[in-house]
Amino acid sequence: MTENLKRLRAQATHCRYCGQPFHGKVTATFDHFYPLDKQGPNRHWNRFVVCRPCNQDKGNKMPQEFILHLLRKIKHNKDINTKYFTRASKTITNMLIIEEQILPLFEAKDIL
DSSP: OOHHHHHHHHHOOBOTTTOOBOOSSSOEEEEESSOGGGTOOOSGGGEEEEEHHHHHHHTTOOHHHHHHHHHHHHHHOTTOOHHHHHHHHHHHHHHHHHHHHHHHHHHHHHOO
16 A cells, blocks of 8 residues: 555545544545446545445445445335434435546546
């Protein structure tokens, strides 16, 4: 990992997806918003500092797939607790905001 990436991760205070603050048990990881194995660009604007639970839950899903995944989890789990519902709602909102912000960059620089 380059020094710039290490510094970015060290300076992050909260997950870019769910908003949870980083502390001892919640570690910061990097996620490619558009996964590399699905032709996502390996550019700085496609990398975000996120918590390990969000990164693991998203895996290599495209943003839209991840949002649908979260909505299905909420819909099919009648016993879901308020904390998870709040986290999932924040994640969905933030994913839509991120996509709106970086989609023009993706289209401008990475189309054939």
